[in-house]
Amino acid sequence: MSQHGSPSAPRRFVCPLTLDVMENPVTNKETGKTYEKKAILEWVYLHGHATCPLTRKPLHPSDLQEDDVLQYEISQWKEVAAMEAKLADILF
Numbered sequence: 168m169s170q171h172g173s174p175s176a177p178r179r180f181v182c183p184l185t186l187d188v189m190e191n192p193v194t195n196k197e198t199g200k201t202y203e204k205k206a207i208l209e210w211v212y213l214h215g216h217a218t219c220p221l222t223r224k225p226l227h228p229s230d231l232q233e234d235d236v237l238q239y240e241i242s243q244w245k246e247v248a249a250m251e252a253k254l255a256d257i258l259f
Contacts (some may be wrong), residue, residue: 180241182206193231198222220235
């Protein structure tokens with residue numbers, strides 16, 4: 168639980184670049200690492216990195232695949248967390 172009484176996000180829901188819960192996760196097909204789409208594309212295009220930030224292996228945007236299953240799991244977690252927060256407000 169976080170200090171505010173809401174559950175903290177599972178580690179796999181958090182982008183290693185932004186340290187925020189992902190909205191649009193993409194997975195590097197070569198390394199299996201997952202990032203927030205906007206953050207990893209900025210890493211590649213704006214910052215000129217052609218490597219995976221975690222493994223330093225070559226990375227091309229075509230190596231990225233949308234992770235619909237993870238996106239669904241995150242949306243479900245957010246819904247449950249929101250309901251739990253509302254319930255906590257009512258009860259406490």
